[in-house]
Amino acid sequence: MDRPRYRDFNTFLRERFGRRVQKVTLDAGLACPNRDGTLSTAGCVFCNARGSGTGAAARGMSVTEQLATGKAVLAARYKAKKFLAYFQSYTNTYAPLPTLTSLWDQAMADPDVAGLCVGTRPDCVPDEVLDLLAAYRSKGMVWLELGLQSAKDETLAAINRGHSAACFADAVARAKSRGLWVCAHAILGLPGETAEDMAATADFLANLGVEGVKIHLLYAVKGTELGRMVEAGRCRMLSRGEYVERVCDFLERLHPETVVQRLTGDPHPGELLAPPWCLDKRGVLADIKARLAQRDTFQGRLYSGGGSAILGPFSSSSHSPGR
Secondary structure, three states, X not given: OOOOOOOEHHHHHHHHHOOOEEEEEEOOOOOOOOOOOOOOOOXXXXXXXXXXXXXXXXXXXXXXXXXXXXXXXXXXXXXXXXXEEEEOOOOOOOOOHHXXXXXXXXXXXXXXXXXXXXXXXXXXXXXXXXXXXXXXXXXXXXXXXXXXXXXXXXXXXXXOOOOOHHHHHHXXXXXXXXXXXXXXXXXXXXXXXXXXXXXXXXXXXXXXXXOEEEEEEOOXXXXXXXXXXXXXXXXXXXXXXXXXXXHHHHHHHOOOOOEEEEOXXXXXXXXXXXXXXXXXXXXXXXXXXXXXXXXXXXXXXXXXXXXXXXXXXXXXXXXXXXX
């Protein structure tokens, strides 16, 4: 086949902006209700003390400083001139509205920033936060990134997520009603999950009509409950071949227009416990593309339809491409 076998994020951004656009990862220094005692103090079993962040806020770096540093690195590496401000670590809507306004205003004040990507939990997006985030659509591209991980409630309880699949569906519906684009995070290989369970998560997201998906592999890092489970032999990681197959299965069930923002993970080498193969990101991506070709399959091949529509798809009024 001549057309791409999945809709990748870089191509999508080039279509929208006519140029290379890169995400700059930011650390807002916010907390998480699954660690501060509101829900739990243990956090999700796979999450380390940094909450998948850089630790920049703890080192005293402002959003403006982090942007400047990140832009310089990405401009040198990719020749990028436009950027998306990606608030990644912990729960980036878990703060009073004035705090969120200050953080997001700092990011959007940079003339090279073309939009916001805000990572958070589905139980931390009250209507007033969604209203605030939607207000930034007039200034640039806006993505709300929501962690689901699995559509199976038993799995969510086992990994100590602290929310249900229904909570996620409600958050997506409220975000979409405000014209926000939603990128869902899903993890393949969670403890006890079968191939059918992982495929069911893809079906769940397809039926919700999310605009984007990030597919992560389950990996264990030091200082986490998952790491202790792996070291004790209580949890098995997927093999490289198994992961590649599950990704292909997942892509087949997604809506054809959903933007695939990620296909694997980026563990810190010094923290990784297992599986060692996930450090070969380029090789894993090549394996996925090769296996899609071998199976002669593509994103959306098994999409059943009948779910919520993708926005527009991607209404041109949802961002200002000229920024």
